[in-house]
Amino acid sequence: MGTGALEQLKVRPPAAKRIAVRGVERGMRSWTPWLFLAPYLVLFTLFVAIPVLYGLWMSLHNWDQFLDEKPWAGLSNYTELFRPGSAKAGPFWSAMRATGIFTVLSVPLLVILPLGVAMLLNERFRGRSFFRAMYFAPYVLGVVVVSMVFRFLLDPNIGALNHLLGSTTPWTTALPWAWISLVGMTVWWTMGFNAVIYLAGLQDIDSQLYEAAKVDGANVWQRFCNVTLPALRPVIVFVVTVTILASANVFGQSYLMTQGAPEKKTRTAIMFIAEEGFQDFNLGSAAAMSYVLALFLMALSAGVFFFFRRGEDRR
Amino acid sequence: MKARRTLRWAALIALTVLYVAPILWMVLTAFKTEEESAASPPTFLPSQWSSEALDTIFASSAQTPVLRWFLNSVIAALGTGAVVLVTAAPAAYALARMEFRGKRLVFGGIVATLFVPPIIFLAPNYEIVEALGWLDSLPAVIFPVAAGAFGVFFLRQFFIGLPLELEEAALLDGASRFQVFTRIVLPLSKPALATLFLLTVLTNWNDFLWPLYVLFNPEHLTLSPGLGLLQGANQTNYALLMAGGLVASLPVLALFAVAQRYIIEGVSRSGLKG
Numbered sequence: 001m002g003t004g005a006l007e008q009l010k011v012r013p014p015a016a017k018r019i020a021v022r023g024v025e026r027g028m029r030s031w032t033p034w035l036f037l038a039p040y041l042v043l044f045t046l047f048v049a050i051p052v053l054y055g056l057w058m059s060l061h062n063w064d065q066f067l068d069e070k071p072w073a074g075l076s077n078y079t080e081l082f083r084p085g086s087a088k089a090g091p092f093w094s095a096m097r098a099t100g101i102f103t104v105l106s107v108p109l110l111v112i113l114p115l116g117v118a119m120l121l122n123e124r125f126r127g128r129s130f131f132r133a134m135y136f137a138p139y140v141l142g143v144v145v146v147s148m149v150f151r152f153l154l155d156p157n158i159g160a161l162n163h164l165l166g167s168t169t170p171w172t173t174a175l176p177w178a179w180i181s182l183v184g185m186t187v188w189w190t191m192g193f194n195a196v197i198y199l200a201g202l203q204d205i206d207s208q209l210y211e212a213a214k215v216d217g218a219n220v221w222q223r224f225c226n227v228t229l230p231a232l233r234p235v236i237v238f239v240v241t242v243t244i245l246a247s248a249n250v251f252g253q254s255y256l257m258t259q260g261a262p263e264k265k266t267r268t269a270i271m272f273i274a275e276e277g278f279q280d281f282n283l284g285s286a287a288a289m290s291y292v293l294a295l296f297l298m299a300l301s302a303g304v305f306f307f308f309r310r311g312e313d314r315r
Numbered sequence: 316m317k318a319r320r321t322l323r324w325a326a327l328i329a330l331t332v333l334y335v336a337p338i339l340w341m342v343l344t345a346f347k348t349e350e351e352s353a354a355s356p357p358t359f360l361p362s363q364w365s366s367e368a369l370d371t372i373f374a375s376s377a378q379t380p381v382l383r384w385f386l387n388s389v390i391a392a393l394g395t396g397a398v399v400l401v402t403a404a405p406a407a408y409a410l411a412r413m414e415f416r417g418k419r420l421v422f423g424g425i426v427a428t429l430f431v432p433p434i435i436f437l438a439p440n441y442e443i444v445e446a447l448g449w450l451d452s453l454p455a456v457i458f459p460v461a462a463g464a465f466g467v468f469f470l471r472q473f474f475i476g477l478p479l480e481l482e483e484a485a486l487l488d489g490a491s492r493f494q495v496f497t498r499i500v501l502p503l504s505k506p507a508l509a510t511l512f513l514l515t516v517l518t519n520w521n522d523f524l525w526p527l528y529v530l531f532n533p534e535h536l537t538l539s540p541g542l543g544l545l546q547g548a549n550q551t552n553y554a555l556l557m558a559g560g561l562v563a564s565l566p567v568l569a570l571f572a573v574a575q576r577y578i579i580e581g582v583s584r585s586g587l588k589g
Contacts (some may be wrong), residue, residue, distance in 0.1 A: 006371065010494070012395050022420075026439075028413065028476050028492050030415070031416070032409075032413065033409040033413040034409075034415075035409075036405040036406060036408055036409035036413070036492075036496070037405070037406045037409050037421065039401065039402040039405065039406070040402040040403055040405070040406035040467060041406070041421075043398075043461060043462035044428075044456060044462055044464070045424065045464035046443065046462070047410065047423070047436070047440055047443065047459040048428050048436070048462050048463070048464070049428075050439070051435070051436045051439035051440050051443060052428075052431060052435060052436075052439075053438040054442070054443070055435055055436070055438055055439035058438055058439060058442065059438075061439075064484055065441070065442065065445070067440070087396040101499055107395065117330065120323060120326055120327060120330075123323075125323075129575075131327055131330075131331065132579065133571070133572075133575045133579070134328060134330075134331055134334050135334055136571075136575075136578075136579060136582075137334065137338070137571060138334065138337075138338075138569065140517055140521075140538065140567045140568065140570075140578070141338075141564050141567065141568070142520065142521025142523070142564075142567070143519070143521065143523055143539075143565075144521070144523055144538075144539045144542045144543060144560075144563070145341075145542070145560040145563055145564050148542065148546055148556050148557070148559075148560050149337050149338075149340070149341045149557070149560060150337070151546075152340075152341075152344070152553045152556065152557065153337060153340060155551075157355060158352075158353050158354065158355045158357060160340060160357055163355070163356050163357055188333070188334075188337070193582060196579050196583050197582065198581050199583065200583030200584070236496075239327045245432065248432075249432070249434065251523070251524050252523045252524070255523075255543075256543060256546065260577065270434055270524065273434060273437070274390075274437070274524065274527075274528060277437065277438055277528075278441075283438045283442070284438075286437070286438050287438040287439065288438060290434045290435050290438060291435065293432065293434055294431070294432040294434060294435050297432045298430070298432070301430070
């Protein structure tokens with residue numbers, strides 16, 4: 001290779017820019033990118049971008065989808081939610097509370113247990129991918145089938161669980177049992193999903209780090225705390241965030257398994273919003289509630305983000 | 316060392332029992348009579364294998380036309396998968412490989428919506444779907460679902476990782492961008508396209524909240540809201556409910572068994588990128 005070629009190599013612009021230098025792109029006119037983007041952007045505009053704003057507009061009206069008249073309501077759909085004693089505020093916050101209880105109970109389990117399972121699977125042995133698939137399988141069944149199966153298993157009179165335990169526990173119709181059932185079912189259903197994500201993260205950890213720790217005399221627990229956890233940090237942040245959002249969106253489990261029982265105490269925020277919009281025909285108020293719930297969730301995500309970032313700085 | 320291995324196998328097997336038992340219970344119950352499914356104490360194996368529940372499911376009555384729901388779910392899931400591939404792939408290619416004015420804004424806008432809680436879309440999309448005349452029809456559960464940003468995000472990451480040399484050589488030979496995209500990039504991306512297709516099909520097959528409120532007529536439902544209806548109409552006929560659950564799960568379990576690697580890799584890769 002002569003020096004000429006070497007020189008050329010040196011001045012070669014970075015890969016991503018090479019075939020895409022502005023103005024001189026080959027095989028491309030100025031509207032070519034837009035032609036590629038157009039089909040998706042039509043869908044995106046219609047069903048993602050417009051709805052975000054349109055929902056806000058709807059929330060400012062008394063919006064009954066079956067009436068032509070949709071009178072302006074100002075902020076009343078929102079203020080109703082924050083006026084103590086109003087017809088909407090009580091059930092709305094009770095539903096928000098149900099979602100909160102479910103989230104607080106399910107997220108720790110869904111963050112910790114799958115990590116244990118992933119570590120169980122993070123060693124070479126025969127049948128490893130079989131077990132991984134086995135624990136992931138419930139996730140592909142979907143919330144409807146899983147809820148139906150668990151409603152049956154947990155049936156107080158003829159359910160298999162009470163038969164096994166020799167008890168008559170009202171798993172789906174009384175507290176605290178209904179929460180235990182909803183959380184347990186959700187852990188069973190989605191644990192494999194988080195475990196698979198953890199497992200991929202564990203496999204990316206450099207094994208030399210463990211060797212070095214061993215040489216330094218670190219025991220299993222110390223290796224876990226000082227090698228595994230720090231290396232896994234970004235994956236943990238991802239799992240925590242995704243799990244919080246998924247748990248806060250809980251709907252199908254309580255709609256199908258406890259059906260809100262007892263006394264609508266397990267009726268979740270999304271369940272209440274859907275009822276408000278589609279059973280009481282008040283999409284404006286449902287939209288307002290959606291925005292309040294969404295603000296909560298975004299604040300929560302931001303909180304998680306900053307919590308983990310602060311921890312990062314301290315290290 | 317040996318104790319640790321024994322412990323691991325004990326844990327693996329205990330978990331496996333915990334994971335197989337509910338699914339096995341569904342399958343066994345689907346083959347019991349209604350009477351036997353409600354027996355107390357319950358029987359483990361059906362005392363006689365009965366096709367009563369499955370016959371009712373396949374008879375597909377007018378109130379609960381399960382086969383119709385099945386067909387609708389197949390169309391909706393495959394349709395959504397196809398629409399996602401056809402729209403997201405070219406868009407992701409433009410965002411991965413082309414420079415143009417407004418690119419950052421477009422990509423930023425698309426990615427930002429990944430963080431918008433989905434409940435926001437329920438009320439406005441209902442109105443938009445109604446304005447399009449799609450209420451109570453399959454397009455309502457195909458196009459709004461296919462508009463999600465995940466596909467574009469997922470494929471763009473993949474395209475960026477492809478080696479540039481082939482594309483450059485083809486461009487030098489005078490190929491158009493479209494030719495490069497269809498003849499080089501897409502064939503190289505088969506695993507990513509397959510993964511995205513499978514994840515979309517699974518998600519759509521199991522979607523519940525949205526189809527529950529935009530589909531009404533029993534004939535027009537997909538399986539998820541359909542099974543909800545089946546449960547509402549047969550609160551305690553568990554043999555029938557489990558038969559319905561079995562019919563709804565077989566396709567996704569079969570798909571998972573065949574394409575397990577793609578699905579699991581797709582999920583774990585989405586985690587690493589986050």
